[in-house]
Amino acid sequence: MKTYHDIAGDGGSDIVGQVAGREARLRVRMTSIAHSLAIVSGKGGVGKSTVTANLAAALAMLGHRVGVLDADLNGPCMARMLGVQGRALKLGADGVEPALGPLGVKLASMDLLLPHTAAPVEWHAPAPGHSHAWRGAIEAAALGEFLADTAWGELDFLLIDLPPGPERLDGLHGVLPRCDGLIAVTIPSQVAQLTVQRSIALARRLNARLLGVVENMSSYLCPHCGAIQRLFPAEAGVQRAVLGVPVLANIPFDPQLARCCDEGVPLVLAHQAAPAGRAFMGLAERVGARCSAREECP
Amino acid sequence: MKFLCVACDEAMKLVDTGEVSPGDAFTAVFRCPRCGARTALLANPWETQLVRSLGVSLGGRAAPHEPLELVRDRLVESRLLWTGEAERRLERVPEFVRPMVRDSVERHARERGCREVTCEVMDEVRSQMGM
Known part of the structure; x- marks a missing residue:
């Protein structure tokens, strides 16, 4: 009796063909994007989206054309951070036109499709009580659609802000035809570094290129005396030797960051001269340099 | 399979x-x-x-693939997408009545089962209102 692989085609159901068509659309879209970078973290609450928004703005300040995909489908916040919350995506001739944030940063996010800010992401489903069986499949397909159907145009950088958790990297790897680099965000706590190590180990297994680690909340500037103080114990700082990847930036905590996020203005735009603003600019320069260095390598 | x-x-x-x-x-x-x-x-x-x-x-x-088709089809609640041309036309409406016009057009579009708001949908609403 024949087995699955003895039979060519799928008898006309055309499921494989349609999935292949979607992948082909995505490959074509990605040809106009020079560098696609995923921003990952091991755990939530380390400021990954804040870093993404500010890195996007800082890269744009350096003259790069930048897009951001908010890949956190269930908890999107990038529209708020980039000051475009409430704006709607529009249909254009080449797909969905992304919202334009500061300095022309282009954004696609589930947030821009939801009818109001408190609307949850709920899917029509004949088996709603068993979403564990299908949610991963629909989220991967939705992520692929956002990437392929957004009219990104020519971009120097597409930043993909992933939800927390090492497994998200695996999901993205299955969708993206290519990912040119990963940036891992963590804070100087041993718990955060334990989980970010898992992301780094997974990235290595997937042969993904790790650009480095961003240590967020590495210190804070006393508003009274101007001294730089630690937020976490000294021994908890990011250990390059432990992680085995370069530290791209140490971002000091700045109370103005929260206000800037709420107001939709990246801190690096509003307070470029502040220590955190300078750190984000340095991060953008190092990311640009590392990506350029790769282009020059044979 | x-x-x-x-x-x-x-x-x-x-x-x-x-x-x-x-x-x-x-x-x-x-x-x-x-x-x-x-x-x-x-x-x-x-x-x-x-x-x-x-x-x-x-x-x-x-039918050919439409942008964000799966997401728009499968989300329980989602915004209607406007074409760029329809959006530009809406921007010509005085600002103080624009939200009301947007709501009316989207309500009409949803009642008609339209997947997006085009200038044709706006024309239908206008003629219904006798404008």
Whole structure:
């Protein structure tokens, strides 16, 4: 009796063909994007989206054309951070036109499709009580659609802000035809570094290129005396030797960051001269340099 | 998935799909090209959902892909997308009545089952209002 692989085609159901068509659309879209970078973290609450928004703005300040995909489908916040919350995506001739944030940063996010800010992401489903069986499949397909159907145009950088958790990297790897680099965000706590190590180990297994680690909340500037103080114990700082990847930036905590996020203005735009603003600019320069260095390598 | 006619050792071909209202489960009928035997696949809700989650139609697509089609189809609540031309036309409406006009146009579009707001939809609303 024949087995699955003895039979060519799928008898006309055309499921494989349609999935292949979607992948082909995505490959074509990605040809106009020079560098696609995923921003990952091991755990939530380390400021990954804040870093993404500010890195996007800082890269744009350096003259790069930048897009951001908010890949956190269930908890999107990038529209708020980039000051475009409430704006709607529009249909254009080449797909969905992304919202334009500061300095022309282009954004696609589930947030821009939801009818109001408190609307949850709920899917029509004949088996709603068993979403564990299908949610991963629909989220991967939705992520692929956002990437392929957004009219990104020519971009120097597409930043993909992933939800927390090492497994998200695996999901993205299955969708993206290519990912040119990963940036891992963590804070100087041993718990955060334990989980970010898992992301780094997974990235290595997937042969993904790790650009480095961003240590967020590495210190804070006393508003009274101007001294730089630690937020976490000294021994908890990011250990390059432990992680085995370069530290791209140490971002000091700045109370103005929260206000800037709420107001939709990246801190690096509003307070470029502040220590955190300078750190984000340095991060953008190092990311640009590392990506350029790769282009020059044979 | 593939179906095999065991008697003929021949791959069966899809001949019909029973697609499916929301909350339903799909069916598909396959036929052996040699002996003509038919068999029906009756998917359970999980299998139906898994196929839908892939954003594919059994038997192939009837229409070209539309941007964000899967997301817009499968989300319980989502905004209607406006074409750039329709959006520009809305921007010509005085600002103080623009939200009301947007709501009226979107309500009309949803009632008509439109997938997006175009200038034609706006024309329909305008003529309904006798403007």
